[in-house]
Amino acid sequence: MVKKSKYKPLDFxxxxxxxxxxxxxxxxxxxxxxxxxxxxDISQVKKTDWQFDWAKELKDKTKEVYKLTTENNHSIIxxxxxxxxxxxxxxxxxxxxxxxxxxxxxxxxxxxxxxxAYACKVSVDSGYQGFLAFDAKTALIKHYQESLYxxxxxxxxxxxxxxxxxxxxxxxxxx
Amino acid sequence: xxxxxxxxxVDFTFESKPWTEVELRDFRKLMTELKSKKVKQKVRGxxxxxxxxx
Numbered sequence: 001m002v003k004k005s006k007y008k009p010l011d012f013x014x015x016x017x018x019x020x021x022x023x024x025x026x027x028x029x030x031x032x033x034x035x036x037x038x039x040x041d042i043s044q045v046k047k048t049d050w051q052f053d054w055a056k057e058l059k060d061k062t063k064e065v066y067k068l069t070t071e072n073n074h075s076i077i078x079x080x081x082x083x084x085x086x087x088x089x090x091x092x093x094x095x096x097x098x099x100x101x102x103x104x105x106x107x108x109x110x111x112x113x114x115x116x117a118y119a120c121k122v123s124v125d126s127g128y129q130g131f132l133a134f135d136a137k138t139a140l141i142k143h144y145q146e147s148l149y150x151x152x153x154x155x156x157x158x159x160x161x162x163x164x165x166x167x168x169x170x171x172x173x174x175x
Numbered sequence: 176x177x178x179x180x181x182x183x184x185v186d187f188t189f190e191s192k193p194w195t196e197v198e199l200r201d202f203r204k205l206m207t208e209l210k211s212k213k214v215k216q217k218v219r220g221x222x223x224x225x226x227x228x229x
Contacts, residue, residue, distance in 0.1 A: 052190065089206060095189040102186050112187035131206055135191035153202060157194065161209055
């Protein structure tokens with residue numbers, strides 16, 4: 001059964017790719033950038049720092065890997081995303097926050113949401129009307145419905161459709 | 176601009192498994208319906224505007 005979250009439709013133009021994350025202890029907000037990583041950038045992703053095998057993602061030509069950093073420090077990766085162009089939608093393979101952005105002591109809030117919003121932007125820019133598909137952990141399906149305005153498709157399968165994607169993009173990208 | 180602040184004790188980590196042919200087919204069917212519904216809504220909106228102008 002398809003369950004949809006409630007939201008108000010939005011109408012806006014995105015003209016600046018500036019987004020942000022928030023320091024959990026100070027509340028300070030830092031502007032961020034999303035940059036594509038390619039195989040030659042593999043040294044930036046130390047295997048011991050990450051749970052998933054990002055080298056494998058970088059080597060896979062069907063996938064695109066992007067890193068999220070703060071605008072002032074491009075060398076510290078806050079999070080990574082791996083997506084695939086499915087010709088009519090974007091499929092999200094992996095998202096992982098940096099070690100220091102995990103668990104209750106995480107340094108920054110907003111890293112995954114930021115990356116999901118970017119994936120939605122890729123979908124819009126590709127002419128797929130913002131459609132983004134992914135798998136969720138059972139316990140997080142409700143969270144994703146509420147925070148990412150995602151639609152539950154079946155089992156662990158979820159997707160983000162146009163209005164939800166535009167709303168997400170509007171939350172992260174200044175217009 | 177707003178931020179999606181995931182709860183401190185929750186980590187949004189995604190690890191998708193490739194969808195099966197059946198899952199993809201069904202998803203594409205639903206996606207096509209949703210996309211065409213949006214186009215129809217736009218057309219209806221344009222028609223309404225045309226009527227007002229006329």
